[in-house]
Amino acid sequence: MLKINDLHARVEDKDILKGINLEVNAGEVHAIMGPNGSGKSTLASVIAGKEEFEVTQGSVVLDGEDLEDDAPEERAHKGIFLSFQYPVEIPGVSVTNFMKTAINESRKARGLEDMPAKEMLKLIREKSEMLEIDRKFLSRSLNEGFSGGEKKRNEIFQMAMLEPRLAILDETDSGLDIDALRIVANGVNKLKSKDNAVVVITHYQRLLEYIVPDFVHVLHNGKIVKSGGKELALELEEKGYDWIKNEAVV
Amino acid sequence: MAYTEEELKKELETKEYEYGFYTDIESETFPVGLNEDIVVAISKKKEEPEWMTEWRLEAFKAWKEMEEPEWANVQYAKPDFQAISYYSAPNSKPKYDSLDEVDPELLDTFKRLGISLDEQKKLAGVAVDIVMDSVSVATTFKKTLAEKGIIFCSISEAIKEHPELVKKYIGSIVPQKDNFYAALNSAVFSDGSFCYIPKGVRCPMELSTYFRINQAGTGQFERTLVIADEGSYVSYLEGCTAPSRDENQLHAAVVELIALDDAEIKYSTVQNWFPGGKDGVGGVFNFVTKRGLCEKNAKISWTQVETGSAVTWKYPSCVLKGDNSIGEFYSIAVTNNYQQADTGTKMIHLGKNTRSTIISKGISAGKSQNSYRGLVQVNSRAENARNFSQCDSLLMGNDCGAHTFPYIEVKNKTAQIEHEATTSKIGEDQIFYCNQRGIDTEKAIALIVNGFSKEVLNKLPMEFAVEAQKLLEISLEGSVG
Numbered sequence: 067m068l069k070i071n072d073l074h075a076r077v078e079d080k081d082i083l084k085g086i087n088l089e090v091n092a093g094e095v096h097a098i099m100g101p102n103g104s105g106k107s108t109l110a111s112v113i114a115g116k117e118e119f120e121v122t123q124g125s126v127v128l129d130g131e132d133l134e135d136d137a138p139e140e141r142a143h144k145g146i147f148l149s150f151q152y153p154v155e156i157p158g159v160s161v162t163n164f165m166k167t168a169i170n171e172s173r174k175a176r177g178l179e180d181m182p183a184k185e186m187l188k189l190i191r192e193k194s195e196m197l198e199i200d201r202k203f204l205s206r207s208l209n210e211g212f213s214g215g216e217k218k219r220n221e222i223f224q225m226a227m228l229e230p231r232l233a234i235l236d237e238t239d240s241g242l243d244i245d246a247l248r249i250v251a252n253g254v255n256k257l258k259s260k261d262n263a264v265v266v267i268t269h270y271q272r273l274l275e276y277i278v279p280d281f282v283h284v285l286h287n288g289k290i291v292k293s294g295g296k297e298l299a300l301e302l303e304e305k306g307y308d309w310i311k312n313e314a315v316v
Numbered sequence: 317m318a319y320t321e322e323e324l325k326k327e328l329e330t331k332e333y334e335y336g337f338y339t340d341i342e343s344e345t346f347p348v349g350l351n352e353d354i355v356v357a358i359s360k361k362k363e364e365p366e367w368m369t370e371w372r373l374e375a376f377k378a379w380k381e382m383e384e385p386e387w388a389n390v391q392y393a394k395p396d397f398q399a400i401s402y403y404s405a406p407n408s409k410p411k412y413d414s415l416d417e418v419d420p421e422l423l424d425t426f427k428r429l430g431i432s433l434d435e436q437k438k439l440a441g442v443a444v445d446i447v448m449d450s451v452s453v454a455t456t457f458k459k460t461l462a463e464k465g466i467i468f469c470s471i472s473e474a475i476k477e478h479p480e481l482v483k484k485y486i487g488s489i490v491p492q493k494d495n496f497y498a499a500l501n502s503a504v505f506s507d508g509s510f511c512y513i514p515k516g517v518r519c520p521m522e523l524s525t526y527f528r529i530n531q532a533g534t535g536q537f538e539r540t541l542v543i544a545d546e547g548s549y550v551s552y553l554e555g556c557t558a559p560s561r562d563e564n565q566l567h568a569a570v571v572e573l574i575a576l577d578d579a580e581i582k583y584s585t586v587q588n589w590f591p592g593g594k595d596g597v598g599g600v601f602n603f604v605t606k607r608g609l610c611e612k613n614a615k616i617s618w619t620q621v622e623t624g625s626a627v628t629w630k631y632p633s634c635v636l637k638g639d640n641s642i643g644e645f646y647s648i649a650v651t652n653n654y655q656q657a658d659t660g661t662k663m664i665h666l667g668k669n670t671r672s673t674i675i676s677k678g679i680s681a682g683k684s685q686n687s688y689r690g691l692v693q694v695n696s697r698a699e700n701a702r703n704f705s706q707c708d709s710l711l712m713g714n715d716c717g718a719h720t721f722p723y724i725e726v727k728n729k730t731a732q733i734e735h736e737a738t739t740s741k742i743g744e745d746q747i748f749y750c751n752q753r754g755i756d757t758e759k760a761i762a763l764i765v766n767g768f769s770k771e772v773l774n775k776l777p778m779e780f781a782v783e784a785q786k787l788l789e790i791s792l793e794g795s796v797g
Contacts, residue, residue, distance in 0.1 A: 114752050118744075138751035147752075154749045157740075158767025167763060168753035175754065207767070224753065 067092050067129060067263055068113075068232055074123035075112045082108045084288035085124070090232070093260040097274055097299060098267045100285035101307040106267045107151060109285070110236045114148040115141045128232070143175040145231030145262075149221040149238050156208040161220060162190065164208050165227050172228065193226040197253045214241030222253045229257070234265045239273035251276030271303040284310050346403040352376060355503050358403050362472045362507075365479060375492035375502030382496045385629075388658040389687040389719055392627045395566045395601060402504045402537070460520070467512040468523055471539050474510035481512055485543055489572040489607045489635065497568040497603040497629075501537045505570070508539035513548040513579075522777055524553040538569040544579035544614075551582040553780055565590070565600045567625075573608030573616055577638065580615040581608065584776050585632075586784050588791075589624035594682070596654030599626025606630065612638030612667070619775045621784040622659065623650040623791035631689065633662035636670035636698075643672040646772040648784075650765075650791045651684030651716070660690035660721075665701040665731070674705040677769050680716035681792060687719040696727040703732070709739040710768050712761070712792075740768075762789040 068090040075083040082105045090096050100106050112119050113126055115138040126133045133141055156164065170180045181189075194204060197219060209217055218238055225233050235254070239247055254277050258264060266277055274282075274296065282298040283290045291310055292298065302310070346354065355376045359369040384394055461468050467478060475482050492502040513519050544550050554571075567589060575581045583606075592599025602625035608616040618632040634643025645661035663672035672692065680686040686709065694701045709718035720737050742764055750760035765788055766773065773781050 116748055137756070138748060139754050139756045142752055142754035150749065150752075154743070154745045156746055156749075156764055156767055158770040159763055164753070164763070167759065168750075168755055171756070171759060172754040228753070 068265075069127040070113075070124070071127070072124035073109075073112065073121065073126065075108060075119045075121050077108070077119050081122075082119075082288055083112065086285075086288070086290060088283065088290065090263045090265060092231075092263055094281065095258065095264045095266065095277060095279045097277075097279035097282045097296075098265060098285055098290075099269070099271075099282060099299060099302060101311070102269070104285045105288045106269075106285055107236055110148055110234045110265075110267055113141075113234060114138055114146060139171070140175070142228075143172050147225050147228055147230030147233045149218070149225060149233065149235040151237040151240065153209050153212075153217045153221055155210045155212075157210050159208050161204045161206060161208055161223075165190070165224060168224070169227060189227060193223060196226060196256060197223050198249055199223055215243060215246035218242055218250055219246060219253075222250050226253060226257055230262065232263050232265070233257075234267065235277075236267045237269065238266070239268055239270065247273065248276060271299045274299045286310055346401050348401045349398045350376075350400070350402055350504065354402055358504055358506065361403060362475070364472070364475055367479075367483065368475055371487070371492070372503050375499050376504075378493040379496065379499035379503055382493075382499055384496050388629050388689070389685065389721070390627050390629065390656040390658050392601065392656070397500070400566060403506055464517050464520065465514040466517060466519055467510065469510055471505070471508040471510045471541060474541070478510070478512070481543065482510070482541065485572065485574055486539075486541055487572075489574065489609045490570050490605050495605060498570050498605040501539060501568050501570045501605070505537045505539035508541075508569070510540075511542045511550065511552065513544045513550045515545045516547040517545075518548065519550040522551045522553050522780075524555070536565070536567045536569070538567075540569070540571040541574075542572070542581060542583070543574045544576060544581050546576045547578040548576075549580045551584070551777060553584050553586075553777065555586040555588075555780075555783070566603070567600050568603045569605070571604070571606040571632075573606075575608060575610050575614035575616050575641075577612040577614060579611070580617075582617045583608070583619070583632070584780055585618075585620040585622070586776075586780060586787060587620065587622045587624055588787055590626075591624050591655050591791075592626040592653065594653045596626075596683075599655070600624065601626060602628045602630060604628075604630040606632035607635065607662075608633070608643070609635045610638055610641035610643060610667075610670075613640045614638055615642040615644070617644040617646070617775070618661065619644075619646040619772065621648045621650075621769075621772070621776070621787060622657065623787050625657070626655060628655075628657040628659055630657075630659045631661055633664065634672065635664045635666065636672065636701075637666045638670075639667040640669045641667055642670070645672075645674045645676070645690075646775045647675070648677045648679070648769045648772045648788070649686055649688075650679045650788060651681070651686045652791060653682040653684060655682075655684040657685070658687040658689055660688045662691040663693070663703060665692075665694040665698040665703070668697070668699045668701075670698055670701050672701075672703045674703070674707075675771055676705075676707045677772055678707070678709045678718050679712070679765055679768065679788075679792070680709065680718050681712040683715045685717045685719070687721060689721040689723075691723040691725070692733060693724075694726040694728050694731040694733070698728050699730050701728065701731045703734065705733075705735045707735075707737040708768070709737075710765070711739065711741045758789075761792055765789075765792060 070086050070088040073083050073086040086109060098106055108119060115136060128144055166186060173181060199219060238250060242250060254264060266279060279296050282294055282296060284292040355372050356369060359372055490498050492499055511523060542552055573581050573583060589600035589602055610616050616634050622628060632645060636643050643663050649657050649659050651657050661674055674690055676688045678686040678688055688707045690705060692703045707720050711718055718739055722735055724733055726733060746764060747757055747760045766785055773784060776784055
């Protein structure tokens with residue numbers, strides 16, 4: 067589904083990604099781990115098409131199509147979803163209104179009519195129940211005054227509403243207490259299917275106890291330096307990132 | 317698609333004026349220039365009684381002695397008042413019995429503006445008194461209103477048919493000599509609307525007027541007078557669009573509202589005068605005086621959405637004369653490219669237990685300057701007066717400006733005055749977040765702006781709110797996609 071070939075990217079004059087290769091197939095869960103500053107969040111932003119990052123070499127290919135010329139919203143329409151590490155606030159725009167706009171814009175891109183209100187309501191009810199979200203929450207301004215946990219849960223709620231082909235969860239576990247983490251992880255697990263894929267970006271192994279990856283990749287200094295199964299995450303937790311850093315040097 | 321700060325700015329600059337077309341209707345236009353003869357000629361043209369002619373001449377005398385104010389935070393080349401024609405009327409005979417008689421091209425203009433009269437008629441009872449280049453060409457729903465004793469007509473008609481009401485109230489809140497533009501308006505006003513709601517009557521429909529400038533180089537001097545008698549209620553809608561012009565067009569309107577004991581007036585405006593090109597050439601000068609008087613337990617609510625004009629100078633105000641009276645001001649002012657707006661309100665607390673609320677939302681983009689200027693004045697006899705003011709500014713890009721000039725004058729110790737102000741900026745992060753959810757940049761800006769303006773949009777009547785929302789999008793949209 068997703069194929070990243072020798073991807074190099076920079077921001078301003080700083081090279082951050084230095085040759086990433088990654089293949090993600092439908093039905094798979096991949097975890098990308100790595101120390102701070104290794105390029106994890108940059109990778110997520112580049113896949114989503116954030117303009118401030120300049121791709122200097124290589125490609126991101128989704129379902130056989132190179133995404134190079136696609137705007138972020140076009141990538142979203144093709145099924146890429148990014149759960150943000152720091153979701154932004156949009157005062158005065160309710161969660162419901164935001165979701166309605168997002169869904170209808172995606173439908174428009176596919177040549178479909180707006181989703182009928184009744185259907186939209188049903189979808190909202192279904193997904194909010196799944197993620198144990200209070201209905202009152204949906205009328206609040208997007209992320210405004212939300213706690214860290216609420217923000218992350220809201221991200222997963224949006225993922226549930228948009229049903230992406232490829233979901234990238236950028237540090238979704240940061241700022242979550244154990245209960246919120248369980249709810250969020252359960253949500254992701256319920257949304258997982260043989261047709262979609264999930265890329266979990268995380269610093270710690272903790273989230274991977276709940277969202278069990280098929281593959282773990284370790285990112286260091288802009289490159290994937292090690293790949294393996296879920297046991298790699300445990301090994302990493304035990305030995306620390308220095309182990310990888312030293313190994314990379316060798 | 318790109319949306320860096322630089323590109324965002326570019327997108328916002330490239331907005332074309334949507335209603336920039338010109339209707340070719342034969343008009344009768346006065347020669348340019350202003351003197352006593354022109355004032356008399358206007359009065360004659362409108363078949364006005366002598367007292368009205370005298371009133372105009374008084375105003376003209378005062379105006380000649382006055383100077384154009386310079387205290388506002390706007391810069392523009394002052395209009396040459398001798399280079400303007402002060403009267404222009406569509407040549408087709410005014411007053412039609414049915415729409416069939418109306419010039420088809422005029423009707424087409426209305427359609428392009430989205431103001432199909434047929435549609436309006438069907439819509440939840442909106443009576444439309446259309447002012448096109450100074451003369452009312454169509455008035456609808458008059459009958460229904462007449463049954464309730466409500467008078468809704470052009471001011472010219474009111475001067476002839478209801479002189480006692482006009483004589484009593486015209487200039488009572490905005491005197492002829494109030495300010496430079498009000499004096500000019502008093503001398504040369506061409507037409508406008510008049511509305512009277514009798515005692516205890518609740519006006520069953522929103523009263524609506526669409527203004528429109530249509531002749532090149534013609535100044536517009538509308539005069540509106542709304543009188544709500546004791547215990548009555550009326551909601552009045554005013555909306556404007558204007559065609560593109562290279563030369564500056566002057567618009568100096570006067571609106572007077574009188575809310576007698578226990579009456580309530582809700583006055584909503586959507587203003588979309590031609591803002592000038594993206595290079596700052598052309599555009600309407602909008603110098604408006606709007607003021608309302610509240611008697612005992614009365615309430616006046618101004619709601620405005622302003623997206624147009626090259627230069628705006630406008631302060632819809634409330635004189636809270638009666639005890640327990642209430643004044644409200646809800647405003648959204650959008651400026652883009654080289655637009656300049658100096659707008660706000662005055663709340664004058666004279667009576668006891670008077671209350672006022674001010675919610676102002678300024679949105680600046682391009683190289684525009686957007687100023688809020690507001691006065692809250694509490695008189696020495698105004699016991700327990702209360703005011704709450706909130707001024708929020710939203711900036712787009714790095715070349716625009718937002719300014720707040722709140723004036724508070726309190727002469728009574730029991731007053732409670734609150735003022736809050738915020739300034740924020742649309743961030744690239746907000747736009748990327750929306751993009752990532754499949755919402756393009758143009759739609760994202762509209763969403764963010766609508767969210768920012770929500771408190772005020774909510775105060776507009778339903779159909780008007782939809783229109784206003786559309787207008788906000790048009791005003792800020794770029795050439796994306």
